[in-house]
Amino acid sequence: MFGSTKHDTEKAFADSEDSPVAEKTSSDDIQISVDTASDEKYGKTQRGLKSRHIQLIALGGCIGTGLFVGTGATLSTTGPAPLFMSFVVISAVVWVVMQTIAELASYIPSSGSSVPLYVNRYVEPSLAFAAGWNYWYAYAMLVASEVSAAAVVIGYWTNPVPVAVWLTIVLATIIMLNVFVVSWYGESEFWFASIKIIGILGLIILGVILFFGGGPTHDRLGFRYWQKPGAFIPYAAPGNTGKFLAFWTALVRSGFAFILSPELIVLAAGETEAPRRNIPKAAKRFIYRLMVFYILGTLVISVIVASNDDLLLQGISSGEGNAGASPFVIGIKRAGIRSLDHVINGVILTSAWSAGNSFMFAGSRSLYSLALTGQAPKIFRTCNKQGVPYLCVAVTSLLACLVYLSVSSGSATVFQWFVNLTTISGYIAWIILLITYLRFRRALEFNGILHERPYKSPGQPYVTYFALVFLILLTLTNGFQVFFPGKFTVSSFLAAYITLPIVIALYLGHKIWFRTPLFVRAHKIDVHSGKEAADRLEEMDVPPVAKNIVQKVWFWIA
Secondary structure (H helix, E strand, O other): OOOOOHHHHHHHHHOOOOOOOOOOOOOOOOOOOOOOOOOOOOOOOOOOEOHHHHHHHHHHOOOOHHHHOHHHHHHHHHOHHHHHHHHHHHHHHHHHHHHHHHHHHHHOOOOOOOHHHHHHHHOOHHHHHHHHHHHHHHHHHHHHHHHHHHHHHHOOOOOOOOHHHHHHHHHHHHHHHHHOOHHHHHHHHHHHHHHHHHHHHHHHHHHHHHHOOOOOOOOOOOOHHHHHHHOOOOOOOOHHHHHHHHHHHHHHHHHHHOOOOOHHHHHHHOOEOOHHHHHHHHHHHHHHHHHHHHHHHHHHHHHHOOOOOHHHHHHHHOOOOOHHHOHHHHHHHHOOOOOHHHHHHHHHHHHHHHHHHHHHHHHHHHHHHHHHOOOOOHHHHOOOOOOOOHHHHHHHHHHHHHHHHHHOHHHHHHHHHHHHHHHHHHHHHHHHHHHHHHHHHHHHHHHOOHHHOOOOOOOOOHHHHHHHHHHHHHHHHOOHHHHOOOOOOHHHHHHHHOHHHHHHHHHHHHHHHHOOOOOOOHHHOOOOOOHHHHHHHHHHOOOOOOOOHHHHHHHHHO
16 A cells, blocks of 8 residues: 555564564554654654744634634524523533643653544554544645635625635735744744734724624614624524534534634644644643633624524525634624724634644654554655655645536536535544543553653543543534435435544545554554653753743733
């Protein structure tokens, strides 16, 4: 597979400068190790991301159009209560995902770190193979989604320039920021995320002002729209059943605003300075991102916009992906605040551009990680002198070029169908991640070193079990609408469930071909290779010491 023999792939699973070659993967005695980036022929990634980069990436790296625009469609379909509640519940699940990732990434933050690399080490290679290609595809499609959104947002100001031109400019900029030096990506994300954070905080403050009647019209909104037209819009059934289905529909749709964003931390772990200090720090700050940006953000939306607002319904029905369909912009217009919609459109543009930038980084590193474990062609291990896997960036960019389908109105429908697959791909990826974390804990317990984790997240392993069961249930029921009488369409069914057989086919195909075990037994899981190097790196780390109050605040943030 990928131009190599079974022996090559089996050896790749065990290839490490720290540990001996493992036995054949057809045996239950397989031993998987980690750091395969030692081959000088290809080079390796470098630690070019600073503390402030990783903190801002964690806070705002993947906040895109899912929050600013996508919430409008959910609000109009389900009402304000399901929208708000769904973001609270999904935020709780994503927090658990983030904590498990931080534990895994801080334990051994090796070059080429990624979730599939940990799956390969702590579970088994076939599941890692399926997870890795699922991640890569999803990230590439998310790049296309955000690039398309950025181009259409620009159309809010001007139409004479063909949309293909804007698509090219946005995509080319993202590629340039990712292909040269990793610090360019980190620096651009630092400023992109800063703009998004300031913009969202400004919108939340504005929402509070409008809530108490501080707008130009002095109309006190309060929770008016929760009372009329109402907190719930029953979905697919009357009464309480319809209200519950509205909530579940909001849960499924809200996932897109969060999907695959926690993984940015683990993907950046191998390229981050002082990873054992900065990754736990980012994980601890993550709760503030969820509470402020997503939970308070959706609460503000439910206050300033009615679910049956004419502008909201018109923006959604017209298929606009720009600020014209954003509940934030509609609320500002209804409040009589002039010109601010253009400012918010600029924030939405920055968010889409930034999210596309982050997803390009994530997609390229996912492919690089696959190459490190022999599950993608070795050529994708190639890095330039600056430590960037530029071939991975190039191939990810090629798949992202599907964004040009959105130039045609007919193809845009097909393109959106593919984009919808990324949400379910994300849910499947998180299920695999949580299983991997539980196997990681089991291996540490077996070796009596569970207490040696550099970062210990609260509530484990119980919160992981909760999130795992919830995500499995959400994945299996995400397309429940198609099973209602008169609602079934082939396209809707495939969009909801086709990712499942694809991932299963990748998993079974790899397992049959390489005859890998069902899972690596706890006593054979390698929890030592690479740990000594990580311990030494941690010992050499000298945390900065604040000399004044300004530095104390800055060091807490970044």
